[in-house]
Amino acid sequence: MMLDLSLKFNESYAAFQAKPSDLDSLDSSVHPYSQWQDEGDKLYERGKYEESIKYYERALVNKSDEYRIWNKLGLSQTALKQYQQAISSFEQAIEIDGDIYAAWYNKGNVLRELKHYEDAIASYDRSLDCQPAQHKDWILHNRGLVLWDLGRFEEALNSFDLATGDNPNNFQSWTNRGIMLSYLSRDREALDSYKQAISIKANEFIIWASQATVLTKLGDLEAALKSWNKSVELEDWNDKLWNDRGVVLYKLGRYSGALENFDRSIALNPKEEIAWFNRGNVLRILGRFDEALASYDRALELNPKCDTVWVNRGVVLAELHRFDESIDSNERAIDLNPNNDSAWNNRGSDLYTLGLYQEALDSFDRAVGLKFNKSLYWANRGNALRELGQLENALASYNTALSIDPAYSQAQSWYGNVLKDIEQKNAERIGTLSKREQPSTHVSISSIESDRSSTDIVRTVDRDGNMFEYHLKDLYPNEESYQYTTNQSKLFAECLPELIAKYGGHYVVFEDGKVIDKDEDEDVLLERIWKTDFIKERMGVDGHGIYCHLVPARRSTP
Structure with a gap:
């Protein structure tokens, strides 16, 4: 069994935070201390933060109650990651003037860096209370980032909504708004948000990459590839972009192209195990098993604790008829993650091939115990039972497989x-x-x-x-099950045009013309539906099972 490729892309990109200095307003009249401050500002803008601190401190000797200097001092300390000192400086500014929104905002940014998220939100809220005349969208934007950090996606989305409402040209907030919508499975709305961001700034690679991620999720792979192409064109040194472009090519069955992309990703960053893992996967598909094994081994040198790589390494070893080594590889995966159902199943398959049917059965039992709704595992278990002469039990195991996937x-x-x-x-x-x-x-x-x-x-x-x-x-276990499956299959075919329009690319649990539940991942869907009341009256000895089927994806027209 080959596991899905791992998409690895960090959509958050903290670079979308405004520089704290962007909030500063130096509109005061000239004072004797201002020469020291002006010199400090010049040094700050040139990135000479340690020297700027000396000038700000000299200015404060002459004017200790000037909140702007305390705020500037805090910015230099933040740039040097002197976070506690920076907080103290911002608090000095706030003590002098509690309505200076920039100091509250800057303090919130530092608190976020320190992972003091709740305090950061309180600081951003206090900044908003000051009713800033400008940069309100950035305060809302960074507040949204902290809520994102906390996993409070609905609240983060609301903050990004407010940011785009305050400044419709804030493409960063439009982008992160799209990411939140995608997290909330509102993918079509996410695409609209990315479209808005692109209309404002079409040369920002992260927007195209985020859009490509959602299009991949929706199964619109050709459109996703176009977005990845644009993203790579804008930032061709980014190894993650090449990796993820390779993933889409893999899913499209363009394996040679996928391999070229994984190779490019590795050339840019040879220490990223995900690209080595993905390279191994495509080499396996191409039948280049020895090279695939070498790629998996390299991935494991970089991260020996990834159970998924051990599982796929075992698959290649089995292809090479090195079954004992394949068993060892699956057992390494199990040692790392005893709940890896694929490792238990693949270990059972190897043992079955070696004629060790009882040991194989024990492994299949563990696999079905971990993922009860996987028809393959039940079928493999039935094969082992049959070889052991337990025909009635084998029949029951096949029955279960067919109740899951008729x-x-x-x-x-x-x-x-x-x-x-x-x-x-x-x-x-x-x-x-x-x-x-x-x-x-x-x-x-x-x-x-x-x-x-x-x-x-x-x-x-x-x-x-x-x-x-x-x-x-x-x-089928009974007449009712046979009639039920036959009728649902006919209804599914009749409803297919409407289903494609609404649920294209999703697996659906379907009954009597209605979709009960949907998901892009069949295993996730079946595992979820298995826990509901819907399943109880439809399974078991007298039940008729359920009807789960993939709705074909609707393709976009070039």
């Missing part, structure tokens, strides 16, 4: 094979199947053919070329 053709075939095996042992109980001895089956050794003249008859061929047939109803 269209799982391999599980249907295995189910039919087990029915035949049971018939061979008990011809009086099941008399409709062939009595000829049926060899054991393994993954991908049987094919299934539908009889075009009858939608209710399935013909399946075993590895020895023996054909037998069975009724489609035999694949």
